[in-house]
Amino acid sequence: MPVERLRPGDHAFASYADEESRWSTLGAFTQTGITKGERVLLFPDPALAESTVLAQLLAYGPPVESALERGQLLLLTMDQMWLPHPLSVERQMAGLHREIERAQRDGYGAVRSAIDMAWVPSFGADIERVMWRETSGCHYLFADSRYTEICTYDRAWFDEEVLDRAAAGHPTVLMERPGSLLAVAENGSGGGKGEGDGLDDGRDGGSGYGPWSGSGSGPGSDSGPGAGSDETYGLKLIGDADLSTREQFNVILRGIAASGARRIVLDLTELSFLDVYCARALLRLAAYMEPSRHVDIRCGGIHAHTFLLMGALDIPQLTVEGE
Template sequence: MPARDTGDSSLIPVQQLRPGDHAFVSYGDDEVRWEAVAAFVRLGLARGEKVLVLPCPGVPADEVLARIDFPSHSTVSARERDQLVVSSMREVIRPDAEFTAARQMARLSRETDRAAAEGYAGLRAFIDMGWVAALGIGIEAMTARETSAHALFAGRPYTEICAYDRRRFDRAVLTAMERAHPRTLLERLGSLRPVRDPDDPDGALHLIGEADTANRAAFTTALQIALAHTAPARRLTVDLTRLHFLSVGCAVSLLTLARRAAGHDRVEVRCAPEHHRLLRRLGGGTVPLLVLTEVGRPW
């Protein structure tokens, strides 16, 4: 099930998660699910956070670690000093055998405080929701937890991904759980998602994920379509703030199309500082109708 195609700020690549984020991701393939896990873990370790991984029950810890480490062994030292821990929901709620949302959240709150006391920048947890069936928990209890977890995140250095296997949960549950999370992640690393907000008077085009060489054709096509749709209004806003990566080739395509947008009075590009610098260096300041707006990262 793809993430919602809306122009709001909920959909982001995993690389843009920050402390305080509670994110939903779904997968339907046993290989795909490891992409988000590996990126989430490695970024957390690089940022000096403690990382907790709760894989789907039945998946051995050795397999989890092998997937995260491939093709190197970059997490060995983190595991030795307990910066990276592979555990289970049974361990989280222990010594109690019965799951309750309050019990689980209290434990995660304590673990966040302990990580900070140990000198880490915070705690991040990847939780595969396969534990729900394994512990015999009803959907109601899971829903209550997901919709009442605000205190875990508000003003606290805790980040969480809840991963849902689309083969285990029906569509209605997945839709409800996606809506219950403030953040939704792109399923695949290296993917690009163009999203247009139908309620935006500027017909804003949001480009989310990675605008690299492999995605240049899709990036260019999305811009061309957006320019066609916004021709009557004579203005277009392109939001790049949720791009993790912008290649030189894609940046050149953007500037070329903006220069040729004769039917428009204004093309505004909102982007992060590093992408703003790239567009300026490629001549963005010489395109008459182009307005480059630098938007600082919120972290």
């Protein structure tokens, strides 16, 4: 899921391997919360000075000083959640709960926090207790759907087993950086995930779904689901379809055209942005298909309106279903 699409009540996993992916996600998350009038709690890497955090936020988004001054944005360290008592994940969660309650007393209807999991090795937390916290222990924090949390894992700090467990334990997995495009293969019915389907979290050895380069199997090649058969070719696109991802988008369309499937189901409900070029390319794909083939597009209302304005009703091989 793109970070901008998070809603109150979401608990999301994110990982990063470089400074750009770390701060672009954090910057977008922070600015979205500020724009929505939420209180934003940031728990950065304990090794970073506050001035460094502010400089990075400025590099990846608008200034945040005014939000800091009025108390909408708080920069915190994780040990503030349990001090003066000894560290425990129960006290860590209790401290977060106090911050949520304090924000509500201050007049904020929703609270969001971004937690750099570097606090775990920095403060010597027990990783097994942290995994319990991530997968089940913290559910009460989200019970009233007023709290949103992302837990960001530095892939240099944590081994693959921990990263896999953490990703599986979160209800939501974020794209590695805003502005990218993911393609997720779905099963033949087009209505759900097939075996092995999932979001690529940007880590080597992940699910195998992600930004397709056009080499190998997957949605960008003619060996994807439904290729060379009469089965349904189901595909979900997530993120942004625009100039920066146009090459990937075109590769995906070429894979669809080459699939041979009679029915194409494209789920665009998690596509944050669709530019005119990409919308037109989808319509052109459907218009030039054989009469025996059909494309079903499922999308949000704005995208559906765009397709209709561009002549979707004139293409017999196409159905557009807006939410």
